[in-house]
Amino acid sequence: MFGNVIEPKDLVNNITNIEIPIDTEPKFVSFEDYFDPRFPRWISIALFFIGLIGNTICLIIFSQKNMRKYSTFVYLAFLSIVDLFVLTLGLGDIILISYLHYVIRNQSLIICRLLSFLIYASTHLSSFILASVSIDRAIATNFINFSKIYCKPKVAYRIIFINIFLATLINFHSFIFLGYEEQVLVENFTSVDYLEFNLTHESKSSCICGSQNGTIYDKFLDPYFKLIDLLSYAIIPFFIMAISSYMIIRVILLSNKRLNRNKKQHQSLLNKKQTQSKSTNKAKHLTYTLITLNCLFFCLVSPLVLVLILLNGKETDGSNKIVINIVYLLAYSNHSFNFVLYGFSSPPFRESLFRLLRINQIPKSTNVANLNNKL
Incomplete structure (x- = not known):
């Protein structure tokens, strides 16, 4: 007593x-x-290792020489790199705080500014790349002539550079003033x-x-940068992905409808249909992969957006902590599960993975370009 x-x-x-x-x-x-002590801390560890292993495998597969000939895989390879940064810096920071109660960003101004800048810039860049690859496929399926110019690896590298510049520009203030x-x-x-x-x-x-209370920078962070952060990380990329997915799905449905009509009217076109089906299947599989990624992005990131808007500065109040913990880890899950989605939705990815793991023996004459025809 x-x-x-x-x-x-x-x-x-x-x-x-x-x-x-x-x-x-x-x-x-x-x-x-x-952080709410009631929330299971092992979840962040599991997400970290799943994402670390999965994105590393994706990077190895998409970085193959023949894969790099296609703009889509250039984007996806770079997305794997960015997601590794997001998980290592962002989720790693959360693990240090939740397990060791060690706030690395409070150790010095240099660490604070550099780490905060890299975390925000990498999360924004990940969303920008997802939006860019959606635009790439929408152009490839809707504007055939323009796609011959735009959907090239060289253009993809330029778009990636522009995205890096935008992410840096949006978050550079934290490197100077935070x-x-x-x-x-x-x-x-x-x-x-x-x-x-x-x-x-x-x-x-x-x-x-x-930010120090009452300063101009503090007034900039809340509410202006909060809005910029939500727009950059979630809202604008989602609208771009939604519009691009609609354009791709529309072309696929119209193409299937036209082929089915021709089959009924002209049975002699059956062989031609079989030839065209390879191209159609390629577009279909790419569509399935992108739509799955876009749906995952919406399902895992939108709860964070809604909660931040609804709570509006009350994130640390009582039971709100557990909600914040859940939605933040859901958002980080978006950077961990791409590997699983590629495996389910992309036959070429599975075959390349089997080759990498030596599960299936594929003849040496088979190259990745031929596998892409099955996309």
């Missing part, structure tokens, strides 16, 4: 440091304040003997990875 009894001998040579901010007005919510140093008063209690203590005060600086 009265706690542990402290023996006088335990006080000898005991030194206690107590850090007290000189300015005690609350300015900043720590990253630790967003974080500040706060003076903290440290009280040192040093025991001289059983009844006498020396009390000394020391002032030192402590890094706070956030």
